[in-house]
Amino acid sequence: xxxxxxxxxxxxxxxIALAQGESVRTExxxxxxxxxxEITGGxxxxxxxxxxxxxxxxxSITSGxxxxxxTATGTQSNGELAIAPPIPGKIMELHVDAAHQYRLNxxxxxxxxxxxxxxxxxxxxxxxxxxxxxxxxVMELQGEGSVLASAFGDVLALDVVPGEPLTVDxxxxxxxxxxxxxxxxxxxxxxxxxxxxGLVNTFTGSGRVYIQTRNLANLAQAMHPYLPTTSS
Numbered sequence: 668x669x670x671x672x673x674x675x676x677x678x679x680x681x682x683i684a685l686a687q688g689e690s691v692r693t694e695x696x697x698x699x700x701x702x703x704x705e706i707t708g709g710x711x712x713x714x715x716x717x718x719x720x721x722x723x724x725x726x727s728i729t730s731g732x733x734x735x736x737x738t739a740t741g742t743q744s745n746g747e748l749a750i751a752p753p754i755p756g757k758i759m760e761l762h763v764d765a766a767h768q769y770r771l772n773x774x775x776x777x778x779x780x781x782x783x784x785x786x787x788x789x790x791x792x793x794x795x796x797x798x799x800x801x802x803x804x805v806m807e808l809q810g811e812g813s814v815l816a817s818a819f820g821d822v823l824a825l826d827v828v829p830g831e832p833l834t835v836d837x838x839x840x841x842x843x844x845x846x847x848x849x850x851x852x853x854x855x856x857x858x859x860x861x862x863x864x865g866l867v868n869t870f871t872g873s874g875r876v877y878i879q880t881r882n883l884a885n886l887a888q889a890m891h892p893y894l895p896t897t898s899s
Contacts, residue, residue, distance in 0.1 A: 668780050668813035672758055680751040681758050681778065681815055685741030693737045693750050693778040703746035707738050738781075752777055752817030754883060759822050761814045761842065768845040771806040771816055775841050780812030807845055816842055820881030827870050837866045838882040844874030 668691060672679040680699050683691055695708065739748045752758065761769055763783050770788065779785065788807045808814055818841045827833045827847060837851065849870045870876055 668760075668778070668815075670760075670815070677757075678751075678755045679758055680749050683739075683748045683750065683778065685739065685746035685748060687741050687744050687746070689746075690738055690740040690781045691748070691778055692781060692783075693739060693748070694752075694776055695737050697750040697752065697777060698737065698739075699749040699751050701739065701746075701748045703741060703743040704748050705740045705742050707740070708736070750778055750815075754817070754819050756817060756819045756879065756881065757822045758815055758817050759841075759877065761808070761816060762812075763808050763814055764811045769808045769814070769842050770845050771808065771814075771842045772840050773805075775816045775818070776806055777815040777817045779808070779814040782810050782812040783808055783814055784810040816877075818877075818879035819883050819886075820879050823878050823880065825876045825878060827872060827874050827876060829871075829873055833870045833876060834867050835870070835876060835878055836882065837868055838884045839878045839880075840868050841877045841879050843870060843876040847872045847874040847876070 669684040670681050672681055674680050685691065685704055698706065740746075758777060761767075763769065763779075776785070786807050786809070788805055822841060825833055825835075843849070847870045849868050851866060851868055853866060
């Protein structure tokens with residue numbers, strides 16, 4: 668994927684160059700503008716028929732990802748597609764190959780090469796109910812190519828090494844190496860309950876975790892007192 672990030676560094680757009688016949692897949696609704704590009708939509712699934720419809724609906728309900736995915740294909744030698752996430756923050760590129768596979772949290776997916784496969788991986792009912800950040804499924808990336816992911820605020824890469832678990836607030840997790848083990852739990856002890864730390868992911872093994880510096884849930888909570896209410 669050939670792209671450049673332009674605009675304000677805190678609120679960039681990704682301008683993707685597409686040669687004739689070259690395609691990328693993007694999150695539905697992310698397009699800012701296009702030229703020399705054909706845009707087509709489809710269900711967020713590889714299954715056909717009723718099974719595909721149900722699969723796409725299930726992904727949308729359980730993971731927060733769109734029911735639809737958009738495919739953009741260049742119709743001329745210098746096609747261009749500009750995309751942006753719905754919230755302010757950084758856009759980062761992940762390179763996927765046999766040695767580098769990732770999982771994305773809810774809403775982090777923005778675009779990928781057609782050569783990248785994505786599937787929804789079941790977290791298990793306990794993680795889903797307590798996690799509140801990936802639903803029943805998280806997105807697993809395989810194949811080979813580039814993926815664009817978005818974050819609220821800046822992105823920091825944290826390395827996990829054997830014997831040194833890394834604990835991250837659920838709402839700050841963007842992506843992580845698929846080979847890492849992780850579990851979701853309530854922050855333990857008085858510390859968790861008195862400071863509102865709430866739910867956390869603990870990662871173990873060897874790999875990297877990408878986190879966002881801002882928390883959308885906290886922003887929504889902070890804005891709530893200032894929102895108009897319906898008077899009776």
